[in-house]
Amino acid sequence: MQAGGLLLAGVLFGGGGSAAGLANLVVQLLALAMLAVNGVAVKTFFRSAPRAISVLVAVTLLLPLLQLVPLPPAIWQALPGREFAVQSLELTGGSQVWKPFSLDPNRTAIAFFALLPALAILVLSWQSSAEDRRRLLMLVAACGLLVVLLGAQQLASGNRHLVFYAETLGSPDLQGTFANRNTAGLMLDAALVALVAVFPLRQVRAIWTLGGMATALLLIVGVVLTRSRSSMALLLVPACLAAWRWLRWRRPTWNRRLAIVIAAAVLVLAGSAALLAGNQRVQRSFARFDAVEDEQRPLIWEDTIVAIGRYMPVGSGIGTFDDVFQADESLENLSYGRAKRAHNDFLEAALESGILGIALAAGWIAAVVRFGVQALRRGGIGLAGVGTFALIALQSITDYPLRSQTLLCLAGLMLALLVDGGRNSGRDDEAEEVRRRSRRTGDRPHAARPSTTDPLKR
Numbered sequence: 001m002q003a004g005g006l007l008l009a010g011v012l013f014g015g016g017g018s019a020a021g022l023a024n025l026v027v028q029l030l031a032l033a034m035l036a037v038n039g040v041a042v043k044t045f046f047r048s049a050p051r052a053i054s055v056l057v058a059v060t061l062l063l064p065l066l067q068l069v070p071l072p073p074a075i076w077q078a079l080p081g082r083e084f085a086v087q088s089l090e091l092t093g094g095s096q097v098w099k100p101f102s103l104d105p106n107r108t109a110i111a112f113f114a115l116l117p118a119l120a121i122l123v124l125s126w127q128s129s130a131e132d133r134r135r136l137l138m139l140v141a142a143c144g145l146l147v148v149l150l151g152a153q154q155l156a157s158g159n160r161h162l163v164f165y166a167e168t169l170g171s172p173d174l175q176g177t178f179a180n181r182n183t184a185g186l187m188l189d190a191a192l193v194a195l196v197a198v199f200p201l202r203q204v205r206a207i208w209t210l211g212g213m214a215t216a217l218l219l220i221v222g223v224v225l226t227r228s229r230s231s232m233a234l235l236l237v238p239a240c241l242a243a244w245r246w247l248r249w250r251r252p253t254w255n256r257r258l259a260i261v262i263a264a265a266v267l268v269l270a271g272s273a274a275l276l277a278g279n280q281r282v283q284r285s286f287a288r289f290d291a292v293e294d295e296q297r298p299l300i301w302e303d304t305i306v307a308i309g310r311y312m313p314v315g316s317g318i319g320t321f322d323d324v325f326q327a328d329e330s331l332e333n334l335s336y337g338r339a340k341r342a343h344n345d346f347l348e349a350a351l352e353s354g355i356l357g358i359a360l361a362a363g364w365i366a367a368v369v370r371f372g373v374q375a376l377r378r379g380g381i382g383l384a385g386v387g388t389f390a391l392i393a394l395q396s397i398t399d400y401p402l403r404s405q406t407l408l409c410l411a412g413l414m415l416a417l418l419v420d421g422g423r424n425s426g427r428d429d430e431a432e433e434v435r436r437r438s439r440r441t442g443d444r445p446h447a448a449r450p451s452t453t454d455p456l457k458r
Contacts, residue, residue, distance in 0.1 A: 002034050003124040004139050007409050010117055011143045011187075014405030015178035016165050018107075018319075024114065024405045031117035038124060045123040052367050053419050057119065059360060063353060064112040064318045068105050070098040081311035084327060102317025103324060111318040114405055118412030126416035130381070133420070136413060137194040137384055144191020145215055147176030147184060148222035155225065174225035183404045185231025186395055188223045190410055192216060192238035193387035196245065197380070230395050237394070241387045245379055297343045297398060299333040304342045306330075308351045315354035324351070341403070345396035365393070371418040385418035 009030055013023040035042060046054050076099045077086050085103060089095040102108040125136060151174035154162050159171045165179040178184035199212055223231050307316075307328040316324045322340050329339065342348035349357040368389045375382030392401050392411060401407045 002038070003121045003128070003413065004136055006030055006034060006117060006121055006124075007136070007139060007413060008143065010406045010409030011146070012177055014117070014409060015176070015180075015183060015187075017179055017183070017404060018110070019167075020165060020179065021110070027117050027405050027409070028113045031120040034120045034124065035116065038120075041123045042119075045126060049126065049419060050371075052363075052370075053415070056360070056363050056367055057122070059363075061112070061115055061119065063356065063360065064102075064108050064115075067102040067108050067317050067353075068100050068112075070100050072098055076101065079314055081316060081324070100317075101314070102320060104317060104320040107319030108317050114408060117405065118408040118415075121409055121412035122416050122419075125413060126420045128416075128420070133381055133417060134198050137198040137381055137417075140194040140384075140410065140413070141191045141198070141215060141219075144188050144194075144219050144222070147178070147187060147191075148174070148218050151176040151184070151222060151225065173227045174222055176222075178404075178406070180404070181226045182228045182230055182395065182399045183401060183407060185223050185226035185228035186234070186391055186401050187406060187410070188219050188226070189231055189234050189238060189391050190388045190407075190414075192219050192223075192235070193241060193391065194384045195219070196238050196242045196387070197382070197384035201245070230398055234391050234394060237387050237390050241383055244376070245383060248379065296333075296335060300339045300343055301347060303329045303333055303339075304344070304347045304351060308347065311351060311354065313355040315350070315352050315357055318352045320352055321348050341400045343399055345400050345402060348400065368393075368415075368418065375418055382417055385414040388414040389418075 006027070010027050013020075013026045016023050018024075046058065049057075073096050076082060077095070079101070082103075085099075086095055089097075100108075125133065128136075150162065154168075154176070155174055159168055159173075159175065163169055163175065164177055165175075167179055168175045171181075173181040174184065175181065176184050176187075178187065195212060195216060200208060220235065223235060304325065307325055310328060311324070321342055322338065325339055325342070342351065346361060349361050353360070368385075372386040372389065375386050388410065392407065395401050402411065
C-alpha cells in the first residue's frame with residue numbers, strides 16, 4: 001500500500017519535470033517519510049538483494065553526493081573544464097575558496113533527492129507477494145487510464161481547463177498530469193506493458209477480456225493523441241511483448257476457435273484504425289513524422305560531444321547540462337530558446353559524470369539485461385520490467401525520460417519486479433501452461449503416480 005500510494009503521488013505530482021520543483025518536493029518528502037518509517041526494509045534490501053543491484057543502487061545514490069563534497073582550490077581548479085569558473089571568480093576575488101566538484105551544486109543536490117522516491121518504491125516492493133505485485137501493475141494500468149481520461153477532458157477545452165502546468169496551456173497534445181508529451185506518451189506505453197504482463201492466460205473471464213481490450217484501445221489512442229513520435233513508435237514494444245507471452249508460454253494449437261478469435265481481433269483493430277484515421281487530431285499526430293528533416297536534436301548531439309571532450313574524464317556535475325552546454329554550442333546551430341537538455345540521456349550522463357557516468361550506465365544496462373533475460377524465460381508479471389526498461393532505454397536515445405519524477409518512480413517499481421522475480425514469482429506462465437495441460441490430460445501436475453511394485457500396495 002505504501003509503494004502504491006507513492007507511485008500514485010508520483011503520477012499526480014511528478015510529471016512536471018525539473019521546472020516543477022514544489023510538486024516534485026511533495027513526492028520526495030513522502031518518499032523520505034516512508035524511508036524513515038521503513039528503515040529495516042532499507043537495511044534488508046542492501047543486505048539481501050542481489051549484489052549487483054545493491055552495489056549499483058548504492059553507487060547511483062553516492063555519485064551526486066560525492067560531487068557535492070567541497071574541494072580545495074588547487075584540486076577543483078585543476079579539474080577539466082573549470083577555466084571559465086576560475087576566470088569569473090578571479091574577477092570577484094573568490095577564486096581561492098573551496099568549491100564542490102559540481103559546477104551547479106544546487107541542481108546536483110536536486111538530482112540526489114529525485115532518486116529517493118525510486119529507492120523507496122524499490123525497497124518497499126521488491127519482497128512483496130505475487131498478488132501484491134499484480135495489484136501494483138494494475139495500479140500502473142489504472143494510472144495510464146487516468147492520464148488518458150484527464151487528457152481527453154483537457155483536449156475538449158483546448159487545454160484551457162484542468163491543466164496541471166502553465167506550459168501546457170493551449171497545447172494541442174494530450175498532456176494529462178504531465179508537462180511533456182514524450183513523458184506522457186511513455187507513461188501510457190508503460191501502462192500498456194503492465195496490462196500485457198498482468199493479463200491472465202488461464203480461465204480468462206469475459207470482464208477481463210472486454211475490460212482489457214477497452215483499456216488497451218484507450219491507452220493506444222491516448223499515445224497517438226500525445227503526438228509524441230517516439231512514444232507512437234514504441235507501441236511496438238507492448239505489441240511484441242504480448243505476442244511473446246502468448247506464443248512462448250501458451251503454445252496455442254491452431255484450430256477453428258483460435259482462427260475466429262484472431263480474425264475477430266484483427267477486425268476490431270482494423271475497424272478502430274479506420275475510424276480513427278479520419279479524425280483530425282489523429283491525422284495531425286501522424287503528420288509530425290513528416291517533420292523529421294527539421295529535427296534539431298542531431299545538432300544538439302554534435303555540440304554535446306564537443307562539450308564531453310572539454311570535461312572528460314570527470315564530467316561537469318549532475319544536472320549542470322543547461323549551464324555548461326552554452327559554452328560549446330556552435331553559432332551555426334543556434335536557434336530560438338535554449339537546448340536545456342542533450343535530448344539523449346546517454347550523452348548527458350557522459351557530459352555530467354564522465355567515465356564514471358558511462359560505467360554506471362553500462363552497469364545498469366548489463367544488470368537489466370541479465371535479469372530481463374530471466375524474466376523473459378519465466379514469463380508472467382516480470383515481463384513488465386523488461387518492457388518498461390526497453391521503453392526507457394529506447395526513448396533515452398532521443399529524449400530524457402528518467403529526468404521525470406513519475407518515470408523514476410515507475411522505474412523503481414519495475415526494477416523491483418525484475419530483482420524479485422527469481423525468488424518469488426517462479427515460472428508464472430510456465431506454471432499456468434502445466435496446469436492447463438494437466439487438466440487436458442486428466443493428470444495432477446505435481447502428484448507422483450503410485451508404483452505397482454510398492455510392497456505396501458501389493
